[in-house]
Amino acid sequence: MTQPATLGTPLAGSPAAAPGAAEPLLTVNNIEVVYHDVILVLKGVSLVVPKGQIVALLGTNGAGKSTTLKAISGLLSAEEGRVRQGSIIYQGRDIANADPASVVQAGIVQVLEGRRIFKHLTVEENLRVGTVTRRDGQIRQDMEMVYHYFPRLYERRHQLAGYCSGGEQQMLAIGRALMVRPQLLLLDEPSLGLAPMLVQEIFAIVRRINAERGTTILLVEQNARAALNVAHYGYIMENGRIVQEGSVAQLKNNPDVKEFYLGLTESGTRKSYRDVKAYRRRKRYM
Amino acid sequence: MDFLLQLLVNGLVIGSVYALAALGFVLIYKASRVLNFAHGDFLALGTFVAFALATSLRLPVIPAIILTLLCFFVLGLIVERVVLRPLIGKEVIAVIMVSIGLSSVIKGVMYLIWGPGYFLFPEFMPDVPIIIGDLYLSPVHLLGLAVSAAFLGLFSLFFKRSTLGVAMRAVADDQQAALSLGVSVRKIFAVSWGIALVSAVAAGVVVGSITSLSTEGLSTIGILVFPAVIVGGLDSVPGAVVGGLLIGVLENLTAGFIDPVLGVSLRSVVPFVVLVLILMMKPYGLFGTVEIERV
Numbered sequence A: 001m002t003q004p005a006t007l008g009t010p011l012a013g014s015p016a017a018a019p020g021a022a023e024p025l026l027t028v029n030n031i032e033v034v035y036h037d038v039i040l041v042l043k044g045v046s047l048v049v050p051k052g053q054i055v056a057l058l059g060t061n062g063a064g065k066s067t068t069l070k071a072i073s074g075l076l077s078a079e080e081g082r083v084r085q086g087s088i089i090y091q092g093r094d095i096a097n098a099d100p101a102s103v104v105q106a107g108i109v110q111v112l113e114g115r116r117i118f119k120h121l122t123v124e125e126n127l128r129v130g131t132v133t134r135r136d137g138q139i140r141q142d143m144e145m146v147y148h149y150f151p152r153l154y155e156r157r158h159q160l161a162g163y164c165s166g167g168e169q170q171m172l173a174i175g176r177a178l179m180v181r182p183q184l185l186l187l188d189e190p191s192l193g194l195a196p197m198l199v200q201e202i203f204a205i206v207r208r209i210n211a212e213r214g215t216t217i218l219l220v221e222q223n224a225r226a227a228l229n230v231a232h233y234g235y236i237m238e239n240g241r242i243v244q245e246g247s248v249a250q251l252k253n254n255p256d257v258k259e260f261y262l263g264l265t266e267s268g269t270r271k272s273y274r275d276v277k278a279y280r281r282r283k284r285y286m
Numbered sequence B: 001m002d003f004l005l006q007l008l009v010n011g012l013v014i015g016s017v018y019a020l021a022a023l024g025f026v027l028i029y030k031a032s033r034v035l036n037f038a039h040g041d042f043l044a045l046g047t048f049v050a051f052a053l054a055t056s057l058r059l060p061v062i063p064a065i066i067l068t069l070l071c072f073f074v075l076g077l078i079v080e081r082v083v084l085r086p087l088i089g090k091e092v093i094a095v096i097m098v099s100i101g102l103s104s105v106i107k108g109v110m111y112l113i114w115g116p117g118y119f120l121f122p123e124f125m126p127d128v129p130i131i132i133g134d135l136y137l138s139p140v141h142l143l144g145l146a147v148s149a150a151f152l153g154l155f156s157l158f159f160k161r162s163t164l165g166v167a168m169r170a171v172a173d174d175q176q177a178a179l180s181l182g183v184s185v186r187k188i189f190a191v192s193w194g195i196a197l198v199s200a201v202a203a204g205v206v207v208g209s210i211t212s213l214s215t216e217g218l219s220t221i222g223i224l225v226f227p228a229v230i231v232g233g234l235d236s237v238p239g240a241v242v243g244g245l246l247i248g249v250l251e252n253l254t255a256g257f258i259d260p261v262l263g264v265s266l267r268s269v270v271p272f273v274v275l276v277l278i279l280m281m282k283p284y285g286l287f288g289t290v291e292i293e294r295v
């Protein structure tokens, strides 16, 4: 399961981190997603998530990132969405339009955007919900594991989750998903609404989870800089399509990515992108 | 003073029954936001089924009751599957109309089989009152109280301790998040209906053994459940218990102190007056969920 060769290299962008280097855990083939049978949101998206790696899916608000994750986890069905075309191959099986509970049982779990912890349950009860699909008796042990990664959750374990801080709630959302013992963790904007210090803390833990537990991660972010610091490979999405992909080193050196997603140079030539950047900045520091 | 104490005790006994009935109602609402207007009718139907098993089939009373509880758990699963699941995502009013329709159907069926008469459960307890000081307690009343309390205790343990119980609360809190962790929301809806009918039948049987049985009288408990759950907060299980006890006690105090003075029966009006007063002060009820807002 674990792949020391790639996991051992902490810094992304080494040649070994290219997707071809490891066997794919998940392959999304040219999927189209529609909501309510009419609103076409994904217009042929393909991506590969190699086993044991962190793959970043970047893009601005409304690009279709969350929709991509929901297509994989099966949560689309709860919003009247559907994969209309293409396939999603996980461990040799097409899971497009599968029932969400069966996808979780197969080892994929999505951490929803906006944390979505159970406010009226205690922290520990939140973790407990992550074990509904499990039949083994090692639940106590896994709770210890979650507390090991997130010691703050241990301190608050008997508190109602609704009263935890934003950072703690994000930790709980990730910890709760770890209780499923996933092979593939889908993270939707874990940095949303958090102070920069906390973003760093959480991303460092995400990297440790990947390295130490061998959990493969598909990380959706608007905060490209934070995401590219932990990922091995990245895709950039705009308007329901993948418009760029590459190793982290390639993406970091790509002038467009530098300008529009990392905000490294100032240039006023394309107004729409400037608006986007301003939006992102506001969001990050809110 | 002793009269007051007697009224309080009687109030608690009947209140615990309301609490039990209210619990089932709240459970369905919490899980699926369905207001089940047929709750009282399921309660009446279950009580009469237990009665029929005990009298027509001559089963001993306790096994007859247990068998009925099991059957109604299954009936709950079936009702959810057949009647309510097709309505998931439909307008609230459509779901309410269906539950009202269900209520009429059950009433009709009961009327066809048992008519409007009054019946008595076969006695299964010695009817010798236990006298403590000036307080008269019938064993049936005490047993009723004990049974209600035991059921309420069991349910609260279930919600606190079992993974399924915690998952049910999670679904009530955030359905999509629960779904994302592999909770089968359909299963949770079904189980809520199963448990709700069990609690309704348990309540009905307790009332049935304390007083007489009539389809009319038992169905009415479904109406009294409304003030109980709304006073407690529509989505709060502890609220249902407190609301039920409160309504039971108030009813008895009214019957004992106010009705004799006025010469008219106000006992069934008072719960609704209290309901209005409490809602004016606390719109979500005493224990209802207020959004948790962090500051």
Ligand SMILES: Nc1ncnc2c1ncn2[C@@H]1O[C@H](COP(=O)(O)OP(=O)(O)O)[C@@H](O)[C@H]1O
Residues within 6 Å of the ligand: A035, A036, A039, A041, A059, A060, A061, A062, A063, A064, A065, A066, A067, A068, A079, A081
């Ligand atoms: N449940 C839904 N019904 C209809 N349209 C939706 C739904 N969810 C998302 N969309 C639309 O799909 C597009 C992509 O949304 P989303 O996947 O949430 O983007 P992102 O996560 O990249 O911000 C948006 O235009 C959004 O309005």
Ligand SMILES: [Mg+2]
Residues within 6 Å of the ligand: A062, A065, A066, A067, A113, A188
């Ligand atoms: Mg999104």
